[in-house]
Amino acid sequence: MPRSFFAAKSARTRLAIAFSFVIILCLLFVAPLPSTSSATQGEIQLNEKGKQSRPEAVPGEVLVRYRSELQARRQTRATTLSAEGRQLSIQVERFEGADIVPGLRKAYVNPEDTHAAIAALKQQPDVLYAEPNYLLYPAVTPNDPLFLSNELFGLSIIGAPQAWNTTTGSNSIVVGVIDEGMDINHPDLQANVWTNPGEIPGNGIDDDGNGFIDDVHGYNFAVNTGTIPAESHATHVAGTIGAVGNNNTGVVGVNWQVGLMSLKFIDGNNGANSDAIRACAYAKLMRDRWVSSGGTQGANVRVLNNSYGGGQFEQSFSDTINALNQSGILFVAAAGNDGTALEHDNELVPFYPSSYGSPNVVGVAATDSSDNLASFSHFGLQTVQLGAPGVGILSTEPNNTYGVLSGTSMASPHVAGAAALLLAANPNLTVQQLKGLLTFNGDLVSSLSGKTLTGRRLNIGKSFQALAENDTTPPGTVTNFHLNTQNGRSLNVGWTASGDDGTSGQASLYSVSFTDSTTGAIIPLKSIVAAAPGVTQAIDVKLPYRHTAGTLTLREFDNVGNEGVPATFSVSVPLVEGDPYLTSTGNPVALSTGGTPLGLIADDGLKSNFALPFTFPFFGENFSTVTISTNGNLFFSPPPTRPNGDADDVPSSSVGLATFKMISGLWDDLRTDRRSGDDVYVVTPDSNRIIFRWQTVTFGDGTAATELPVSFEIELRQDGTILTRYGAGQQSPFADIISRVVGIGGGEPDAYVIDTHTSEGALIDLTNAREVTFLPRAIGINSTVQFSVPQFNVVESAGVATVNVTRIGDTSTQASIDYATQDGSATQKGDYIFTSGTLNFAAGETTKSFPVLVVDDNFQEGTETFSVSLSNPVNTVVGARSIASVAIFDDDLAPPTSNPLDNADARFFVRQHYLDFLNREPDSPGLSFWSDQITSCGTNQECLEVRRINVSAAFFLSIEFQETGYLVYRMYKAAYGNIPNEPVPVRYTEFLPDSQQIALGVVVGVGDWQTTLENNKQAFALNFVSRSRFATAYPTTLIPDQFVDALYANAGVVPSAAERTSIIGEFGTALNTSSIPARARALRRVAENQALNQQELNNAFVLMEYFGYLRRNPSDPPDTDFGGYNFWLGKLNQFNGNFITAEMVKSFIVSGEYRQRFGS
Known part of the structure; x- marks a missing residue:
């Protein structure tokens, strides 16, 4: 077995954050020395009004990255359809230096088709991304009065x-x-x-x-x-x-x-x-x-x-x-x-x-x-x-x-x-x-x-x-990392400082971040200089909007960049405060008519402190006035302005929504001064509503190409509801409208951006677009769900902790809430089994519970705790006890002298396989059957070894796992292919909750398990295709043929013509793939393809050894890459799947890493 499988190595979490805006060169002013310098000052990239210029690109050029270098090599000349049905001719060429990014090419199109080609290329299943070939510009600052000649x-x-x-x-x-x-x-x-x-x-x-x-x-790359x-x-x-x-x-x-x-x-x-x-x-x-x-x-x-x-x-x-x-x-x-x-x-x-x-x-x-x-x-x-x-x-x-x-x-x-x-x-x-x-x-x-x-x-x-x-010793982990106080999203956290080298010396920096428990996103919050060892420190941090449950992590760094072991604790925010709006889109609705013109006739104009007819609640504050911008925005905080007083809210951006308290109905570089009747009109249908309508506004700089008008409106309701609607308007394909944003922001990250109505890099047409609704969560919610007590207790040998959740207030309707466990001093690797799911309250139901399986190891370790959290409530809100702890009381009376995996009755060994692979307690007949398979060997060691291997492998090969966990694996494979630069399609933290969801209540041979399994599969497939990741990867504008072909391309199998036609038929006669049920059926049918099942069996077998026995990804510590995974996959393939000859299962169940989960 490769040493890396067990070797103690370190790994670092790396964060890559990406936003969207324009690139400008920081070429700064020159203050010439009187006698020596002949340099001249460059040009500021602002127009005559001081307006920031839009990002410019090379006309007729697109940077496009294909999903593989092989696919890129196949591309030379192609014809594709634009969104409006026009044929676009695209010439694809490799350019010098493109090899630095596999699959990267430059596409040439007619200059007037640049944005349409970007949009069309993005819809191609073999394209990872397409973007303009932006220009980089000099941007100069004013002369600085400090002139430090001849002084270094x-x-x-x-x-x-x-x-x-x-x-x-x-x-x-x-x-x-x-x-x-x-x-x-x-x-x-x-x-x-x-x-x-x-x-x-x-x-x-x-x-x-x-x-x-x-x-x-x-080299001079500008002119080659x-x-x-x-x-x-x-x-x-x-x-x-x-x-x-x-x-x-x-x-x-x-x-x-x-x-x-x-x-x-x-x-x-x-x-x-x-x-x-x-x-x-x-x-x-x-x-x-x-x-x-x-x-x-x-x-x-x-x-x-x-x-x-x-x-x-x-x-x-x-x-x-x-x-x-x-x-x-x-x-x-x-x-x-x-x-x-x-x-x-x-x-x-x-x-x-x-x-x-x-x-x-x-x-x-x-x-x-x-x-x-x-x-x-x-x-x-x-x-x-x-x-x-x-x-x-x-x-x-x-x-x-x-x-x-x-x-x-x-x-x-x-x-x-x-x-x-x-x-x-x-x-x-x-x-x-x-x-x-x-x-x-x-x-x-x-x-x-x-x-x-x-x-x-x-x-x-x-x-x-x-x-x-020559310091290689990491700093020590801070102690007592904890929550001091919390007020909604605002937290004060504290800890006791550690040292530079373990406990001695002074570390250099502590960095606090938040990891979202749902998305896995890592969000940096604040950094602070480390205090001397033993000194108590505290800082204020604020969780961003739209992130309501997760883990706070404190990372320690010393003066050479060595990183210590992070300290963590779980935290949550009531949904109504942390994620205060629900967003939805509906059928197009006609715009209002009539109204009073504001007289806001301008390019980049503002109407400040406009009095509202009622107090309007917005992100937890009440406002009586609003500022209206010609550029499609309403501001509840001071808007950005230029020195001459003009609105400075162009160009638009999704990030900008998180900068101001604002509503963007259609944020772009708009103007209301090009024709008679252009203006922002105010309509008050009744005492509870006010509408702001941008009437026949135009885009850009007033040239002929941007003169065709559009109308849209924002409606505010007294209860805090916001609606945006879009009218008819002929959109010129040449118009400079590539930075259009629709959404709302509370002045802090993260904003609510409506992806279907927003584009920052390609043409988008909002003519008669769907109506958008932003509904405050607080409206009509009069019930609360929380844990029944702040701490649940269980004795380790009991094997299961029962966690109770209560609902109070108005319980007359159905409600649901998600739950999940998080590590504390007790970890999911050796003390309990990670658990997540959804509690569904029927009308009138006030109490629900869920079990967490506990591992009865042999270690004498005292009381250990982990936490459980509630999130994503539907028709209810999370109460004050959104997080509770679970204490495991150790009843081992002496240090371990053996490992429970070796118990003669084999029941611990078998039960742990049920827990690790099937996420449930064993049924009594199953526990007896598999235990007897081992104990029937008596003292014959050769027989015991083979039987233990066979019993272990049987859990992966069982109908129950093949129809649940292995189906989850294949769903990820068909949806996304392998993770970039990794040989697997799914990560441990993704697989665990999904495999539990699809297997919930399924015990093969007990009751009507087939019906339960089928219902679970249907529900899981619907949930899977409804996720934002899937929606992003497969936009609804794809036609059914493209959708199905993309799934098969990711799966890596070629279907028969009849099978392909049949799956395309799930969409009926539709020309798009917007039907969620049809998407779910199509994905599931590809995932259940027999060729895919056979193709991925060995790959999944090896991956599940890591997920089941080691409770981690193959590249997680102590490994640093997929060397171990690739080794065992090679062995399994070498022996045609014979896991006994390959010694794969044996190596995992006798490994120190597995055995040390339970005893010495």
Whole structure:
């Protein structure tokens, strides 16, 4: 058996967060030195009114990623139908650098069909995503009055002189400058400019065979040449990273010696996203060649500096950065700077690429010489790691000159240079070690507290001190992590600090996050500097809307990035406070007529403090006035405005909904000043309702292409209900309407976004769209469900804990609520069996209960507890006791001398299989039958071994498991295929609750079990296809043929023509796949395909050994990857499924990891 199956290894949880906005280059102003600088100021990307420009893209180009490289290779030229039925001709080509993301291609279409092609490609079953090829633009800040000529304060303040006592850098460490072109002939840079040893300059030949001609010092991806022009911004950045030191010339960089690789993709005013990807791909290519050749080819690229950015999320760019991480390349990025009135908080309005959640990204804010956060600098409590000097930075400029620039573009190269300096001292540092040394050792400065993850400004001198410690000991786990007080979503949590190395020394950072128990989403909440060991700490955190139950986790980090074992506890919020609205869509409804015009005739106009006819409740507050925007919004908080007073709420975004208390009926760049009668009209049908109707508004800038009008309205009701309706209007396919948002927000994450009515990257038509309703949960709910007591007790040997739930108040209607267990000191791996489900109260029913199975192990461990929580109430609300604890009282009187798995009567061994594989107590005949299979061997050890293996395997092969747990596995396989980069389709935490749902009440051979099983299958299939993940993967606009073919493609089987036709027939004559029952039937029939059943049997057999015996994913600790899983699958396949010859089952049931669940 491979050692990794049992080896104690560590694993880290990584978080990738993605938002949606525009990308803009942070090219900052130049304050020229009077006698030396000839640089000029760039252009601000605002229109004549100061309005932020919409994200622009290359017309006629689409970045599309197919589900596999094989599928991508099959694509060359295709014809597809647009949403309105037009034929679109699409030419698909591989582009240089696309290999960094498998399946990535560039599609060419007629420029006027760009958005329609994106929408059509997204509907193709073989497409993962399609997105515009966005342009990246220069964005300049105003001149800063601090002019610090000839003063390199930045190097002193970050402790560079102290670091230089250890090393001044190395030319073998290469930093890629993704930017404009840098001046490779500058006398203060020339000696440090990287030179490709395998390339002969100017001969027009690809001498080193890497696919690039004359890439002597890097490459110009903007125009596809090895010629690098000398440009200001990149030259300045390069000088901060590595201007030559000790040469009696000009300035010095963080590194005296380094390799500077010029990766130009900005040309003039902009650069295409695909060219930025190509620049990254080149860096990865050269790094991989350097590694594979032992340093004789390529370049040792370990750091990329990215002093550009903006707000538009690009999945292709995110995938690219993750690929860089796999090659050991750190991605340092400017946090962003903004000279307008727009929000600087990257948590609210993300600024990419620094806001990408990839583990190799370091986002950098800018500070001045007094350690103040620069006035222009963006910040972000989770996505900006630290600050660095970025105001009045003197560095190299083209043509042997020097100049002063300010911005996060100048802060980022300080960090990139520091990373290269650390690598010069220790080239073997991993990306995570490098990131930890940079981020956890800076100086604590008050201006960055609460603004960045660490609250620190770079100090490379202290990073070198930490490097010298050679610290591999993780910090200790904090003790007594607990809830002090709670008021709805607002929590105060406390703990006792641990140490740096276990219990000694002082850790660097504590990070608190929330894990949603339903979705598994990990949401960072707040970070705090660690106190000295033994000191009590407390912080206030607020759970985001729409996340009502889950786990709070506190992670500990030391000054080199070592992470301790997290501390956790469960928490929940009453649904009416945490998720206060129910959303639904209904048939289109005609708009109101008549009404009073507001006289709001404007482009980006506001009508402030409009008096409502009643007090309107919105996200727990009452409002008597509202502000109306021409851009389709109602604001209950101060709206964003530009300095001239105009509305500053364009372009629209889903993230923006979480920034303001607002209602978006149709948020876009709208105007009411293009024709007579255009306006916002107010209608009051009765004393309980008011309607705001945007009448024949137009889009964009008033050009002919955007003149065709649309009408829509927002209705407010006195009880807090909100409705939006959409009228008829001819939507031009050329109109600039790609950033349309419909939803409501409470001024904090997460907002309610109506996905069917929202699009931020493709054309969407809301003509006569369905009516949207936002219904406050508090309306008409007069009953409460909660646990009967705060703690339930059970003696371990009893084997089962009964948990009671009560309903009080109005019980005249049906109601339901979900429940689930969470680990505490007792864990689901060895103390109890994870349990989840739904309690359905009939009318008049006031009490329900559910069992939690308890494991009677042999350990003497005292009293242990786990928790149970209630969530997702229907026709009721969760009461104060939404979480209860369950205490298991240990009745083992002495330390273990044996393992109960070895008991002679075999009943513990057999019962545990029922618990682990069938999620139920054994029926008496079954327990006796399977126990007798083993005990009948007497003392014959060979017989006992074979019988124990056969009994174990029988639970997976049983009808009961094959028709429940194995069906769940196949449903995931047919719906989604395998998890990206993993050989399995489902995770442990997904499988457990689903397998319990489908198996509820099923005991083969007892009662009418077949009817119970069939009812469960139907209910589970309906639930499965109703989930948001399935709806996203299979939009209802798919025609039945596409829907069924996509299922079979994910399943990896080819159906017969008759079977395919029959399953398509589940949708009848429908031209779409909106029928939920038909979707459920089709998915189930594909999942029950016999070829799929046979194909996946061995794969599922191995996976269930991990899920059942080890209660974890194959790649969870102590494993770190799927090596063990692949080994056993290979063995099982080698012996054609003979698990005895393969010794698979035997290895699991005799493994130390399994046996240690129950005893020594």
